[in-house]
Amino acid sequence: MAVVGIFVSPLLKAVINKLLSSDLIDLARQGGVDTSIKKLKKSFEDINDVLADAEEKQISDRAVNKWLKELQHLAYDADDVLDEFATEALRKKLIRAETDADVDVGEASTCRKVRRFLLSTCCKAMPYHLISFDFAIGSKIKKINGQLQDVTTRIKELGLIKKAIGGTHKPTNAWPRRETTYLLDDPFVCGRDEDKKRIVELLLRDTPTQNKVDVIPITGMGGIGKTTLAQLIYDDDGVKNHFDLKAWVCVSEEFDVKTITKS
Structure with a gap:
């Protein structure tokens, strides 16, 4: 269990x-x-x-x-x-x-x-x-x-100790990653219709999967518009009507499961 x-x-x-x-x-x-x-x-x-x-x-x-x-x-x-x-x-x-x-x-x-x-x-x-x-x-x-x-x-x-929230300290020389939001900088985006359609279809399908939680990754090199595509999907009317609750969480370079789950 x-x-x-x-x-x-x-x-x-x-x-x-x-x-x-x-x-x-x-x-x-x-x-x-x-x-x-x-x-x-x-x-x-x-x-x-x-x-x-x-x-x-x-x-x-x-x-x-x-x-x-x-x-x-x-x-x-x-x-x-x-x-x-x-x-x-x-x-x-x-x-x-x-x-x-x-x-x-x-x-x-x-x-x-x-x-x-x-x-x-x-x-x-x-x-x-x-x-x-x-x-x-x-x-x-x-x-x-x-x-x-x-x-x-x-x-x-239980061996519990005082611990700073967020796990290990971030190195002082680390470059902070830019925070993202679900809001589009430019509402007029071209060339992403087909990609958006395919992912929205995956999100809205009713057929059960073997996983309790499905994860759909959007991968690629920096600057090709992964975040923009995610924003378009998040703001899609079909997605809005299908899900009772949505959340956008920005994951920083310092990956901490507990902090992300709380967010």
Whole structure:
């Protein structure tokens, strides 16, 4: 069974950014869970330090792949809890605004209607009508922290180390390759109709192939228009209508599978 690559970096970065939110820090302090939040942040930051190494090793090491799956689930759980925190912060802000509002009568009436709607929506979404928010959220964070502790203790066991994202450093004397995009510099291109037609037919065929992912290379010496041909195919109406999702990724001289996959 093939090991599927998992990339948790963007998710973990989003969670860490939420943990740095001043609104969340204030709410955590008010609820008496600021220590737990700090612990959560520290654990995710420690894990983030070795994440590049883990994402690279997971293809050849099933234990690392399993570790990343556990981390992914925990990161999603933490993200959900932090969203609940954000909702509660909004609810408290609206309550303060309702109390402190000092506007004219007509505007006050409209504002109150909007706030009441938001307050009722927030409250309906919160599962804390029977128990206090602070206790419930504290319990959830404590549980995630406990599970994260197990994940972090296995970092040494798996031999994960701090590693710069992108693999090896590029030599200082290397000439940077020009970045390409799917946008045509000149919309009027002549002499490529037949080549374009043949490749588009390959892309749009419905007959199954033995490969899970088909690769159609366009090869040739520099300057003959390989990129232009790819741009014409990418912008073809038939291709646009056939595929729900398309992506254009520029591969640099420093070939790194993990970085390209993330892009």
